[in-house]
Amino acid sequence: MARRRAKTTARRRSPKGNVAIDDAVYGAIRQAMLSGRLRPGTKLQEPVLARLLKVSRERVRKALHRLVHERWLEAVPNRGTFVPAPSVEELRELYEVRGILEDAVVARLARVTANGSAQKLRAHVAEERSAVKSGDRSRLFGLSTEFHALLAELSGNEQLSRTLRTLLPRSSLHFSLFAPPALHNCAGPHDHGDIVKAVLAGDTDKARALMRQHLAGLVELLSAREEAPENLTLEEVFLPERGPPGPLMNLDAGGSRFTATLEARGPARKRRAAKAARL
Amino acid sequence: MARRRAKTTARRRSPKGNVAIDDAVYGAIRQAMLSGRLRPGTKLQEPVLARLLKVSRERVRKALHRLVHERWLEAVPNRGTFVPAPSVEELRELYEVRGILEDAVVARLARVTANGSAQKLRAHVAEERSAVKSGDRSRLFGLSTEFHALLAELSGNEQLSRTLRTLLPRSSLHFSLFAPPALHNCAGPHDHGDIVKAVLAGDTDKARALMRQHLAGLVELLSAREEAPENLTLEEVFLPERGPPGPLMNLDAGGSRFTATLEARGPARKRRAAKAARL
DNA sequence: TTCACAAATAATGTGCACATTCTCTAGACA
DNA sequence: TGTCTAGAGAATGTGCACATTATTTGTGAA
Numbered sequence: 001m002a003r004r005r006a007k008t009t010a011r012r013r014s015p016k017g018n019v020a021i022d023d024a025v026y027g028a029i030r031q032a033m034l035s036g037r038l039r040p041g042t043k044l045q046e047p048v049l050a051r052l053l054k055v056s057r058e059r060v061r062k063a064l065h066r067l068v069h070e071r072w073l074e075a076v077p078n079r080g081t082f083v084p085a086p087s088v089e090e091l092r093e094l095y096e097v098r099g100i101l102e103d104a105v106v107a108r109l110a111r112v113t114a115n116g117s118a119q120k121l122r123a124h125v126a127e128e129r130s131a132v133k134s135g136d137r138s139r140l141f142g143l144s145t146e147f148h149a150l151l152a153e154l155s156g157n158e159q160l161s162r163t164l165r166t167l168l169p170r171s172s173l174h175f176s177l178f179a180p181p182a183l184h185n186c187a188g189p190h191d192h193g194d195i196v197k198a199v200l201a202g203d204t205d206k207a208r209a210l211m212r213q214h215l216a217g218l219v220e221l222l223s224a225r226e227e228a229p230e231n232l233t234l235e236e237v238f239l240p241e242r243g244p245p246g247p248l249m250n251l252d253a254g255g256s257r258f259t260a261t262l263e264a265r266g267p268a269r270k271r272r273a274a275k276a277a278r279l
Numbered sequence: 280m281a282r283r284r285a286k287t288t289a290r291r292r293s294p295k296g297n298v299a300i301d302d303a304v305y306g307a308i309r310q311a312m313l314s315g316r317l318r319p320g321t322k323l324q325e326p327v328l329a330r331l332l333k334v335s336r337e338r339v340r341k342a343l344h345r346l347v348h349e350r351w352l353e354a355v356p357n358r359g360t361f362v363p364a365p366s367v368e369e370l371r372e373l374y375e376v377r378g379i380l381e382d383a384v385v386a387r388l389a390r391v392t393a394n395g396s397a398q399k400l401r402a403h404v405a406e407e408r409s410a411v412k413s414g415d416r417s418r419l420f421g422l423s424t425e426f427h428a429l430l431a432e433l434s435g436n437e438q439l440s441r442t443l444r445t446l447l448p449r450s451s452l453h454f455s456l457f458a459p460p461a462l463h464n465c466a467g468p469h470d471h472g473d474i475v476k477a478v479l480a481g482d483t484d485k486a487r488a489l490m491r492q493h494l495a496g497l498v499e500l501l502s503a504r505e506e507a508p509e510n511l512t513l514e515e516v517f518l519p520e521r522g523p524p525g526p527l528m529n530l531d532a533g534g535s536r537f538t539a540t541l542e543a544r545g546p547a548r549k550r551r552a553a554k555a556a557r558l
Numbered sequence: 559t560t561c562a563c564a565a566a567t568a569a570t571g572t573g574c575a576c577a578t579t580c581t582c583t584a585g586a587c588a
Numbered sequence: 589t590g591t592c593t594a595g596a597g598a599a600t601g602t603g604c605a606c607a608t609t610a611t612t613t614g615t616g617a618a
Contacts, residue, residue: 018601019356045569058602061570069348077298078570078609093438100383100439101376159372160379163442297571324599337572340600357579357600 025053025063028238033072033083033169034145035138037237040085040173044073045234052238072169086170088222094171095219099212101164102148106195106211108155110204117154121196124150128192145172147192151199174222191217304332304342307517312351312362312448313424314417316516319364319452323352324513331517351448365449367501373450374498378491380443381427385474385490387434389483396433400475403429407471424451426471430478453501470496 029049032038044064050057064081067073074084086094109117124147131140145168152161191214198207308328311317323343329336343360346352353363365373388396403426410419424447431440470493477486 047569056603058604065344066348069345080570080610090438093436096436097380097438097442100379104379157372157375159369159376159446163376163446166445167438167442326599335573337574341572359580359600 021055021059022062025049025055025059026066028053029063029067030072030169031142032237033173034142036141036175037138037232038083039231040083042083042231042234044081044083046081048234049238052234070169071166084170084173086173091171091174091222092219094167095215098148098164098167098171099215101160101167102151102211102215103208105152105155105160105164106199106207107204108157108160109151110199110202110207112156113200113202114154114156118200120150120154121200125193125196141172141175144175144192145169151195300334300338301341304328304334304338305345307332308342308346309351309448310421311516312452313421315420315454316417316511317362318510319362321362321510321513323360323362325360327513328517331513349448350445363449363452365452370450370453370501371498373446374494377427377443377446377450378494380439380446381430381490381494382487384431384434384439384443385478385486386483387436387439388430389478389481389486391435392479392481393433393435397479399429399433400479404472404475420451420454423454423471424448430474 029038029044038044046057046060046064049060049064053060064073064075068075068081071084073081075081124143128140128143128147131143149161149165149168152164155161191210195207195210195214198210308317308323317323325336325339325343328339328343332339343352343354347354347360350363352360354360403422407419407422407426410422428440428444428447431443434440470489474486474489474493477489
C-alpha cells in the first residue's frame, strides 16, 4: 500500500496544476482541428493520444468529453470519438443561424464601437493578410474562424459571443476539405477587410450586407467539393516535426485566444496511408 | 479477487441499460430545475444525489458534468456544482440573443408552416391554459419554457432549434424566483396563444412584433424582484412525496420532450430551513 | 477465391480506493 | 464577546484495475 501511495503521489504533477494540464490537452486537440490537420472522419483514440501527449488516459478522456460537448467532436458509444463530418444540409442550416447572429453582431458593432475595437480589428485583418502572403494555410484557417469570434466578442454582448462561438467549430470544419488551392482569390479573407471598414465607418446597412454576402460566399464553397486529401495519422498530427523523442508539451493553455501557438510549421512529411475510420 | 469480480458483475445493471440510467439521472435533475423546485444557489452534492436516486456516485458525476456543459448548472472546482444565479445584466443579454433567434423562428414559421405544426401548437397552448386553471405552477414553468423550444423545433432548422435550446435553461431559471403570484395575469402564457394565432395566420410582421413584446415583457419581470422563497433540501426535491423508503425511480429517460412526467404534485410539505450554499 | 464464423486483440466504459481540498466546529487568546 | 487558528469531518478529484464492447485476424468449408 505504501508503495502505491508513493507512486501516485509522485505521478500527480502538482496540486493546482491539473487544470493546466487539462487545458493543454484540450488546446492541443482544438489546435489540430483549427489548423486543418485533423480531417473529418478521423478517430481520436484515447490510448494513442495519451501516449503522444504524455498524459494519462483519463486526462484525454476528459478533454475529449469536453470537446464533444462543445461540438468540436462527435462521440459514438462504445466506438470512440471522431472528427465530425457534417452533411452539406447541416452546414447550410448552420450558416443560416450564423447569418442571423452575425447580422446582429455587425449591426451592434456598427452602431457603437468600443474604444480599442478598431485597433484589434485592423490588427487581425493585417495578420490574415500576412498569412495569405506567406501561404500558411493552417494559420489562415484558424484566423478566418477567429475573425468571426472576434467580431462577436467586440459586440459587447457576452452571451451573443458565447452562442456564436458554439457554432464556429462545426461550420468551419469543412474548410480543411473544400478550400480551393488559391487562397488569396477565395471569398474568405478578402471580405473581412471590407466588413471591418464598413463597421468602423458606422455604415450599418453596408456592414450587414457585406456580412451576408460573405457568409453566402462561404456556403457557395460547399457545392464545389474537391478531392479530399489523404488523412494523417495521429502521430503526424500531434508529434512535433522531427523533435526529440519525448519533449514535454509546451502548448498554451488554450484560452479564449487560440491563435498564439499557431507558429509557421512546414508541411507534414512522409505521408502515410491512414486508415481513416469510416463513420 | 474472485469476490470482487462477482461483486462488480452483480452491481452492474445491464450491458446496454447504462445509458438509460444516465439519462434518468440527468432527466431527474433537469426536471427538478424546470419545475422550479431547485432554486438558484442550491448546491448539488454528489453523495446525497447518489443516495437519493439510488445510483453510483459516478453516474451522478457524469450527469452533473453534462448539465454543466449544457449550462443548466455551474461548477466551481473543488467546491461543487450549483444551480446558477445569473445576474440581471446577464439575463438581459440572454434575452437579447433570444430575441434575435426567436424573431427568425417566428418569421420562418409564419412563412411556411409544416403540416401538423398547427395541431401541436394549439395543443400546447391548451395544455398551458389547463395548467394555469389548475394553478400548477411547476407544470406551467416547464410548459412555458418548452413553448419556445417547440416553436424553434417546428421552424424546420434543426441547428436553429439546437442553438436556441442552449439559451433556454439559463434564461428561464429566474422564473422560479421572480414570477408573480397571480399566474394568469402575468405576461407569459397569455401571449403564447396570440403568437400562435399570428403564426398560423401567416402574419409574419404581427408574429414578430408579438414575440418581441412577449420577450420584452419577460425582461420587465426582472426589475420586479420579489422576496425569494425558502430553499428546499435535496431530500424534499428528489424524494417522492411520502413514498415508500426506496422505490426505483421511474422517471422518463429525459429525451427531447421533457414535459411528460411533470405530473401534478402537491406543494412540498414540511418546509425546512435549507442551508442554501452561498456561491 | 470467397464467405462465414470464431478466437484474439485492442479499444472504450466504469466501479472503487485513495488523494486532495474545502467546510465547519471547537477552543484559545486578545 | 469576538476573532483567529487548528483539527476533524465530509465533499470533490483522479489513477487504476477490470468489465464490456468493437474490431481485426485467423481458420475452415463451400
